[in-house]
Amino acid sequence: MIELLICTRCKASLSCEAKQRDESGDIFEGILFCQKCNQQYPITNGIPRFVKTENYASSFGYQWQIFRKEQLDSHNGTSISAERFWSETNWTRDELTGKWILDVGCGVGRFLDVISKSKAEVAGVDISSAIDAAKANLEDRDNVHFVQASIYDLRFREETFDFCYCIGIIQYTPDPPKALSLVAKTMKKEGKIAVTTYERKPWTKLYSKYWLRPITKRIKKKSF
Ligand SMILES: C[S@@+](CC[C@H](N)C(=O)[O-])C[C@H]1O[C@@H](n2cnc3c(N)ncnc32)[C@H](O)[C@@H]1O
Ligand SMILES: [Zn+2]
Structure with a gap:
């Protein structure tokens, strides 16, 4: 690594x-x-x-330290993450064999959990302390490697990765086009990138997370 x-x-x-x-x-x-x-x-x-311990995504780290395992197929016994991963990337397990794969914004590693079952080497990157939760979840997988870094300051050699995915992260970053151009630099010329964001429709504004957030962000955090 x-x-x-x-x-x-x-x-x-x-x-x-x-x-x-x-x-x-x-x-x-x-x-x-x-x-x-x-x-x-x-x-x-x-x-x-490669980041200062506190950053704008620290609430993610806080959230993921508390709900560390809930979304992992290997923990909850479902195949929700696996189905989502293969349908959103459109890749096949076979094409990943022997390749280097980058997961940017890996969170607690629900997709690292899926992809580590391929015969590939995988680097999970996250800006927040979620990276520690991901490591704790997947410590037994020898082919998964962890780095705490921002998508804006990836420290990988140019043209390192064959595949990269950013699932549910790019919309949180301050400048998505710039973030993607920086990811592209770490990719081999024939590499494949899969980027997905959440849907925004008129009714998604009604989701509880939007109207509860002004309240919840003022609640004092418990320390763990
Ligand atoms: C909604 S979570 C998605 C996590 C994972 N991809 C998943 O779908 O379960 C967004 C993640 O992006 C990370 N993140 C936000 N801004 C980032 C940045 N600039 N660089 C790297 N990671 C970032 C957060 O810390 C968080 O873990
Ligand atoms: Zn130097």
């Missing part, structure tokens, strides 16, 4: 200093540093971190 990451400032490779390893030998705590400009990035809980 570290070989795919670069310093965005000077595009140089990153080196790693391990401070603590887990039982499987993976780095649990450490520092990534740029071989050219010496910029440093922490690895904590086995996850390279």
Whole structure:
């Protein structure tokens, strides 16, 4: 995974200093540093971190830490996420074999759960602490890798990924066209990107989340 990451400032490779390893030998705590400009990035809980801990998506992290497993097929015994994934991307499991796949805005990893059953390597990226929930959910999958980063500041080498999907995230970002052009840079020339957003119809404005939100966002958060 570290070989795919670069310093965005000077595009140089990153080196790693391990401070603590887990039982499987993976780095649990450490520092990534740029071989050219010496910029440093922490690895904590086995996850390279390229964002400040607080950001505009921190409520997502809060939500996903509380409802960590509910949407995972492997936890709830349904195939809702799998059906949604294959119908929204239009990909087949066979075409993913041996490929590198990027999930931007992975949340708690409901689609990583689906795709990790393919013989592919998958990188899950999220800006919020949802990435820790995703890791806790999918720790047993050797082919899934986690990075905390923003879609606006992806630290992958250009032309790394064969496939990328952004499901239900792009509409939350401040500048969706820019976000997509940055994702495209990480993709191989013949790569495939699947992007889906939620439907907006006149009646979707009536959904409870819209009229409850002005109230719920003022409620004091419980600390976990
Ligand atoms: C509605 S959730 C969708 C999660 C997942 N794709 C799913 O469908 O279950 C949106 C996710 O996008 C993440 N997100 C928002 N802005 C982001 C950004 N600029 N870069 C990366 N992730 C972002 C949030 O932290 C959150 O986990
Ligand atoms: Zn650098």
